Amino acid sequence: MENKGNFGQTASAPTARERPTLKTIAFMTGLGVTTVSRALKDAPDIGAETKERVRMVARQLGYQPNRAGVRLRTGKTNVIALVLSIDEEIMGFSSQMVFGISEVLSGTPYHIVITPHSHSKDPMQPVRYILDTGSADGVIISRIEPDDPRVRLLTERGMPFATHGRTDAGLTHPFHDFDNEAFAHQAVEKLVERGRRRIALLQPPSKLTYYAHIRIGFQTGLHDYGAEEVPLRVNTDAPLADIRDIVEVMMRSANAPDGIVCSAGSAAIAVNAGIEAAGKALGRDLDMVSKQSVPILNWIRPEIITAQEDVRQAGREMAKAVIARIDGVEPELLQSVSQPTWPESGR
Amino acid sequence: MENKGNFGQTASAPTARERPTLKTIAFMTGLGVTTVSRALKDAPDIGAETKERVRMVARQLGYQPNRAGVRLRTGKTNVIALVLSIDEEIMGFSSQMVFGISEVLSGTPYHIVITPHSHSKDPMQPVRYILDTGSADGVIISRIEPDDPRVRLLTERGMPFATHGRTDAGLTHPFHDFDNEAFAHQAVEKLVERGRRRIALLQPPSKLTYYAHIRIGFQTGLHDYGAEEVPLRVNTDAPLADIRDIVEVMMRSANAPDGIVCSAGSAAIAVNAGIEAAGKALGRDLDMVSKQSVPILNWIRPEIITAQEDVRQAGREMAKAVIARIDGVEPELLQSVSQPTWPESGR
DNA sequence: CATTTCTACTGTATCGTTACAGATTGCATT
DNA sequence: AATGCAATCTGTAACGATACAGTAGAAATG
Numbered sequence: 001m002e003n004k005g006n007f008g009q010t011a012s013a014p015t016a017r018e019r020p021t022l023k024t025i026a027f028m029t030g031l032g033v034t035t036v037s038r039a040l041k042d043a044p045d046i047g048a049e050t051k052e053r054v055r056m057v058a059r060q061l062g063y064q065p066n067r068a069g070v071r072l073r074t075g076k077t078n079v080i081a082l083v084l085s086i087d088e089e090i091m092g093f094s095s096q097m098v099f100g101i102s103e104v105l106s107g108t109p110y111h112i113v114i115t116p117h118s119h120s121k122d123p124m125q126p127v128r129y130i131l132d133t134g135s136a137d138g139v140i141i142s143r144i145e146p147d148d149p150r151v152r153l154l155t156e157r158g159m160p161f162a163t164h165g166r167t168d169a170g171l172t173h174p175f176h177d178f179d180n181e182a183f184a185h186q187a188v189e190k191l192v193e194r195g196r197r198r199i200a201l202l203q204p205p206s207k208l209t210y211y212a213h214i215r216i217g218f219q220t221g222l223h224d225y226g227a228e229e230v231p232l233r234v235n236t237d238a239p240l241a242d243i244r245d246i247v248e249v250m251m252r253s254a255n256a257p258d259g260i261v262c263s264a265g266s267a268a269i270a271v272n273a274g275i276e277a278a279g280k281a282l283g284r285d286l287d288m289v290s291k292q293s294v295p296i297l298n299w300i301r302p303e304i305i306t307a308q309e310d311v312r313q314a315g316r317e318m319a320k321a322v323i324a325r326i327d328g329v330e331p332e333l334l335q336s337v338s339q340p341t342w343p344e345s346g347r
Numbered sequence: 348m349e350n351k352g353n354f355g356q357t358a359s360a361p362t363a364r365e366r367p368t369l370k371t372i373a374f375m376t377g378l379g380v381t382t383v384s385r386a387l388k389d390a391p392d393i394g395a396e397t398k399e400r401v402r403m404v405a406r407q408l409g410y411q412p413n414r415a416g417v418r419l420r421t422g423k424t425n426v427i428a429l430v431l432s433i434d435e436e437i438m439g440f441s442s443q444m445v446f447g448i449s450e451v452l453s454g455t456p457y458h459i460v461i462t463p464h465s466h467s468k469d470p471m472q473p474v475r476y477i478l479d480t481g482s483a484d485g486v487i488i489s490r491i492e493p494d495d496p497r498v499r500l501l502t503e504r505g506m507p508f509a510t511h512g513r514t515d516a517g518l519t520h521p522f523h524d525f526d527n528e529a530f531a532h533q534a535v536e537k538l539v540e541r542g543r544r545r546i547a548l549l550q551p552p553s554k555l556t557y558y559a560h561i562r563i564g565f566q567t568g569l570h571d572y573g574a575e576e577v578p579l580r581v582n583t584d585a586p587l588a589d590i591r592d593i594v595e596v597m598m599r600s601a602n603a604p605d606g607i608v609c610s611a612g613s614a615a616i617a618v619n620a621g622i623e624a625a626g627k628a629l630g631r632d633l634d635m636v637s638k639q640s641v642p643i644l645n646w647i648r649p650e651i652i653t654a655q656e657d658v659r660q661a662g663r664e665m666a667k668a669v670i671a672r673i674d675g676v677e678p679e680l681l682q683s684v685s686q687p688t689w690p691e692s693g694r
Numbered sequence: 695c696a697t698t699t700c701t702a703c704t705g706t707a708t709c710g711t712t713a714c715a716g717a718t719t720g721c722a723t724t
Numbered sequence: 725a726a727t728g729c730a731a732t733c734t735g736t737a738a739c740g741a742t743a744c745a746g747t748a749g750a751a752a753t754g
Contacts, residue, residue, distance in 0.1 A: 019481065021740055032704045037742060047702060064480055068418035069740030072709045077415075086446045095441045099433045102463040111482070114459050116449040133411055134366065135458075240646065269646045299587065299616045300647045368710055379734045384712060394732060416710030419739045 020061040028057050078109045080322055081136035083126045085143055086116045093293050093311055100315020101140065108323065124149060131157050138322035146209045160325035162318040162334065166209050174321040174334030178309045180210045181217035183340040187261040187289035188221025190305050194287050196259030200232040200250065202271055204263050214263055230257035240270035247274025258286045265292030272301055307340035314338065367408040375404050425456045427669055428483035430473045432490055433463045440640050440658055447662020448487065455670065471496060478504050485669035493556045507672035509665040509681065513556050521668040521681035525656045527557045528564035530687040534608040534636035535568025537652050541634050543606030547579040547597065549618055551610050561610055577604035587617035594621025605633045612639030619648055638687065654687035661685065
């Protein structure tokens, strides 16, 4: 009579080694399914010895909770959605981020689901989908704008998330960001140190928040170190061929710069091509500083002065932040900014 | 009495616009939940008019089946797992593959879950996890070996999958592969066309299947076009610094090659560095042919002769193959090999 | 000794969906 | 009029987990 609940239900498992469930453990321990469930989550109303017994059997069986069961009953998906822009992305930017995220998630029950979208299309669509279908417990997004509508929506709907990049409209949320202001400032410094004074900036598209950071760092740099800007009318999102052509024209012109600051590693390759197409050479006629997320530029031209942005680390930070947010930690405590590092160039 | 099933259950939805379920539609149409379920999957025992009505209401409500419900009941996860090696991966190889896969999956109910692992560790672990927990309907794996234990296990357990690369042990399974044999053969041809006769090969690690393909293509190429091999004792998986150093030594030696075939884009960058460190120049002292998955090499040195491997296309093919396999299509019909393309170099 | 209070455990209902085994109705057959 | 049979529709149970509302027994209380 004590096992009335199990009786006749788990008359199973004679031959086939099927996946164990709570019922299996309940049957083996002689306990009720509820008790097993509560024992495994260390509930206070279960005896210490019972918990121990349940845990042993569970480990023995290699029990892993059925995700669908949990999700259906509790709504918890154990999924983190990574929203990625499918365009651009020449270098392994997002791979690195994915790997950073996975590193953190591998010690947790979370899975990572990639939700891609074309950023030329509606960037809200994937976010809306996730919210409407409740298909994730947390979200990670990139390419943040100062008053990002995705951030607004996610906040409004109470969905935990972290961003790669900051907003700038009084929104408080977890983020990880690279200190682009410091990068641009230091970049100018490096150039001036080498005697360069007329500096061009290949900047990100102006709608992204870090455009402003780059601009500010660049301009205070110019001011602090006494240099001037040579305008460059193209941004890092442009096709590489366009960047090269425009840089070539600029380098051939009368007021060609003697220094260039480049906000993206892939673009730096095109910039370099433009420079060389104009018959100029790095280190001789001018210097270039570039940010990169993958250490590749110095393999191409050792003369490029590079700052490293550790995107894998960013992935780790954001994963930790989302999980913390899911666990109720205040957003204010989940914000971090990483500094550029300047590996000794050359090899 | 007709609505006894719904009665008292769906007395809900007064204010809050909650996510619609079958029950919601059942309530609105006055039908039973079962009928709605069957109507939506176009079952033969539901009247045409009823189906139409149900579909209209469902569309109106923006109904999307609850994944946890479906998964719990049917075991269908609607997930494709992409198993990725977290190491290496300098360039955006896997991003491109992910994007290719997503393109195909975006028109389906499938989600893509990234399951990363360190390929220095046990490569079976993620596959075992997926099988044991039934966490996906299909799997995509790369870095295939001739007698790949993952392929064996997945086949044995009846899990649909596709591989990036072939096996070579009588295993029949869906795959997409790049024709590395053709690439290597054509690469030799290109070099010989340029008057090169002493050719080195930077080959993949020998445990991977395509090592043999590259070797065969290379050797028949040498034979067909009358060239000889200069041995190069390092493979594409080696750290870039090692590759450069070894290539430099080779290029300084008495019997330096006058042509190099390189099986990976990232490695080509290091090879080039080694060549230049030895004071040699591409196009003058020697030529290099390299495969690349992202069109970057010619930005670095226009002289590199490049073959394009379209990894995004590979992602598409594999996604289509896994889904077809899930739908019961025979593996024999889901195998494809893509040919190298040789874009006009220069720009 | 009766009553309350804990401790430790359990049954039932439920999440959303679908498989299965009926129902109900109308019509054609005998 | 009884029977058979499609054509449509429906209720119930189940997938695995957990929230909730208990229950049984022991111990503490009055």
